[in-house]
Amino acid sequence: MKQKRRERIDRGVKVRSDDIFALTSYREMLYVTLPPAIPVICLLVAPLFLPLYWQKVVISACVFALLAMSWDFLVSVGMVSLGQALFFGVGAYVAGSLDVYFGWPIWLTIPLATFLGGAFCALLLLPVLRLRGVYFAMVTLVLPLMLERVIEATAILGGTEGLTGLRPFPSVSVELVIITVAVLVCLFGFRRLMNTDYGLVLKAIKDNDRSVMSSGINIYWMKFQALFVAGSVGAFAGAYMTHVYQFVGMPAFALDYSILPVAAAVVGGTGTYAGAMLGAFVLVGLLQGLPGLILFSFAPLLPEHVVGLLTKAVDELHRMRTVIYAVSLVVFVVALPEGIFHYIQRKYQQFERWVEVEK
Amino acid sequence: MKRDSQNVLLGIKHLSKSFGGVKAVVNVSFDLNEGELLGIIGPNGSGKTTLVNLITGFVKPDAGTVTYRGENITGRTPYRIARLGISRTFQMVRPFAAIPAFKNLVIPLYSPRMKGLTGGGYGDRDSVAKDLLEEVGFERESSVTYKPAGSLPHGYLKRLELARCLALRADLIILDELFSGLSIAELASIIPIIEKLMHEGKTVVMIEHRLRELFRIADRVVVLNFGQAIADGKPAEVMEKDDVKQAYLGSEAEE
Numbered sequence: 001m002k003q004k005r006r007e008r009i010d011r012g013v014k015v016r017s018d019d020i021f022a023l024t025s026y027r028e029m030l031y032v033t034l035p036p037a038i039p040v041i042c043l044l045v046a047p048l049f050l051p052l053y054w055q056k057v058v059i060s061a062c063v064f065a066l067l068a069m070s071w072d073f074l075v076s077v078g079m080v081s082l083g084q085a086l087f088f089g090v091g092a093y094v095a096g097s098l099d100v101y102f103g104w105p106i107w108l109t110i111p112l113a114t115f116l117g118g119a120f121c122a123l124l125l126l127p128v129l130r131l132r133g134v135y136f137a138m139v140t141l142v143l144p145l146m147l148e149r150v151i152e153a154t155a156i157l158g159g160t161e162g163l164t165g166l167r168p169f170p171s172v173s174v175e176l177v178i179i180t181v182a183v184l185v186c187l188f189g190f191r192r193l194m195n196t197d198y199g200l201v202l203k204a205i206k207d208n209d210r211s212v213m214s215s216g217i218n219i220y221w222m223k224f225q226a227l228f229v230a231g232s233v234g235a236f237a238g239a240y241m242t243h244v245y246q247f248v249g250m251p252a253f254a255l256d257y258s259i260l261p262v263a264a265a266v267v268g269g270t271g272t273y274a275g276a277m278l279g280a281f282v283l284v285g286l287l288q289g290l291p292g293l294i295l296f297s298f299a300p301l302l303p304e305h306v307v308g309l310l311t312k313a314v315d316e317l318h319r320m321r322t323v324i325y326a327v328s329l330v331v332f333v334v335a336l337p338e339g340i341f342h343y344i345q346r347k348y349q350q351f352e353r354w355v356e357v358e359k
Numbered sequence: 360m361k362r363d364s365q366n367v368l369l370g371i372k373h374l375s376k377s378f379g380g381v382k383a384v385v386n387v388s389f390d391l392n393e394g395e396l397l398g399i400i401g402p403n404g405s406g407k408t409t410l411v412n413l414i415t416g417f418v419k420p421d422a423g424t425v426t427y428r429g430e431n432i433t434g435r436t437p438y439r440i441a442r443l444g445i446s447r448t449f450q451m452v453r454p455f456a457a458i459p460a461f462k463n464l465v466i467p468l469y470s471p472r473m474k475g476l477t478g479g480g481y482g483d484r485d486s487v488a489k490d491l492l493e494e495v496g497f498e499r500e501s502s503v504t505y506k507p508a509g510s511l512p513h514g515y516l517k518r519l520e521l522a523r524c525l526a527l528r529a530d531l532i533i534l535d536e537l538f539s540g541l542s543i544a545e546l547a548s549i550i551p552i553i554e555k556l557m558h559e560g561k562t563v564v565m566i567e568h569r570l571r572e573l574f575r576i577a578d579r580v581v582v583l584n585f586g587q588a589i590a591d592g593k594p595a596e597v598m599e600k601d602d603v604k605q606a607y608l609g610s611e612a613e614e
Contacts, residue, residue: 197469197484200458204466207455214415214449216441216470216527 004354014349035348040184047176053292055172059244061284062179063237067261068268068276069186070233075270076194077226078206080133083140084261086124087234088241089147089253091117095239096163096248106167110239117235122227129223144253151250162249166242175244182240183277186233190273202226255322260284263325267332269339278341283328287321366393368531368562369445374413374423383409385586386423391531391564396557398573398594399566401583402606407566408450410583411533415447416440427531442472446529448520450536450566456509460497460519463508464488467526488526495522496548514545521552532556533564538572546572570598582606 017028047058067084074081095113098104128139152160169175193199204212209219242248260283268279291314336343369391376384384406391397399407412418414425416437424433432440455463468484493499495518503515517537524532538546556563567573574594582590582597584606590597597603
């Protein structure tokens with residue numbers, strides 16, 4: 001009985017277009033440049049022409065994409081964070097406070113919230129840097145919940161009511177452009193960063209931090225820098241959403257902001273920031289987009305009580321969203337651990353065939 | 360090459376460390392002179408690696424001091440000690456597995472100590488790394504330089520670990536069981552590298568079990584047994600002592 005095994009070989013066009021040889025023909029150039037170019041152009045241009053509901057979905061997906069990429073970055077350094085909500089909430093509150101208590105405009109509050117928020121979170125997590133693996137994750141999980149309770153108990157920064165009446169963006173188009181540009185800057189920035197020697201050292205810390213230490217590198221300082229970068233990205237997302245909602249309150253520390261980014265990054269493929277972004281769009285699109293699509297498209301066509309049932313179902317779905325994120329995470333870890341992006345990339349670059357095993 | 364000036368590079372005084380009830384290192388004292396090749400030997404579990412961990416900052420001593428060029432470095436963090444010019448290899452060799460062999464050396468080259476030596480910038484570190492690999496015996500531009508470090512055979516892993524240590528251009532190099540697992544042929548190619556280090560004036564400390572090869576190159580030997588230094592002197596003299604012979608009776612030392 002002859003046995004067969006699966007063999008994966010790079011496609012001809014991939015081999016021909018590797019490195020500078022892509023410039024040898026238009027076909028090869030397109031093969032290399034189209035996959036990044038099309039999503040970038042779509043992301044920058046398309047949302048401006050969508051109806052308002054879908055623009056809000058895109059905004060939401062972009063915010064979660066930022067949180068997912070920030071999580072992916074921390075994982076590359078070896079820190080598994082279960083508390084992206086910490087970065088989000090701190091950024092949100094700093095922006096809100098600067099607006100309400102100081103009256104500063106948006107173009108001041110958001111950058112300040114980004115860097116102050118990032119610094120604050122990094123300093124907050126400083127004592128935990130020396131702890132190994134699981135303990136870091138536990139502390140990050142608990143910190144946003146703790147801050148939520150502190151705000152509730154001490155009634156500072158608006159307490160349970162939160163801060164309202166914050167300045168909005170000039171228009172939805174401005175909101176869209178800012179967030180899509182931010183997502184693309186993060187995407188390409190992170191990818192470029194991890195390709196440098198600095199990124200190599202960060203990845204080495206995850207692999208074997210003892211060797212890195214004995215090579216004369218202060219791994220705690222490097223981890224602190226990584227926390228600052230990841231925290232700043234998350235804080236930007238929080239500050240941005242504060243001005244979109246024109247409100248900040250305890251929900252800024254919701255578990256949503258911790259769990260969805262993890263699910264998004266795993267579904268899309270960890271290690272590739274494009275995967276995190278893709279995962280965020282898939283999950284937010286499924287959960288917020290699809291029900292909305294069904295409701296809006298079919299609502300006019302269906303009798304009232306069916307519409308009522310569908311609305312209830314959508315509400316139920318929304319309440320179950322954490323379960324759905326978690327289930328999709330588990331399903332992907334089991335069925336497609338490499339993630340969607342890796343899968344697409346592999347299919348694009350390689351083809352498979354069965355070969356007989358020589359005995 | 361005999362050194363005339365006997366500068367004390369590393370001073371160990373009354374170093375002690377216990378883990379719970381286990382006394383790993385007990386009141387160990389010796390001086391290391393510049394340009395020496397010191398061997399640290401002893402049966403398994405005699406505290407050799409703990410002693411190295413105490414010197415290089417991975418473990419804080421319960422008592423005692425470590426001085427380097429007169430400066431007290433007891434209990435400093437490992438990266439600060441590495442920046443002073445003390446580098447070490449690890450007994451359990453674990454490279455950065457997913458990245459190519461020469462990229463492994465980019466990490467020590469990134470250390471602040473190396474600011475003056477490499478030009479900075481992305482390309483420079485790669486070529487310095489390849490030069491370093493060639494120094495330890497990787498054939499230049501062969502496939503083995505570009506292989507992911509995790510798939511290297513054992514002999515090359517040891518060379519890579521040695522290269523990682525040498526990349527820091529340290530003055531004091533501590534090698535923890537470098538010879539273990541190597542064939543006679545591999546040893547024959549690695550020992551000249553160590554002799555070259557001695558010629559360059561570096562100071563080397565070697566923890567070893569393979570005594571025959573060690574004694575050919577070592578100037579001096581310290582013997583540990585149950586955490587205590589029971590002998591300190593030239594290899595031939597030390598092996599004549601009764602308590603040293605007794606320490607090795609029953610364990611797998613090769614004479």
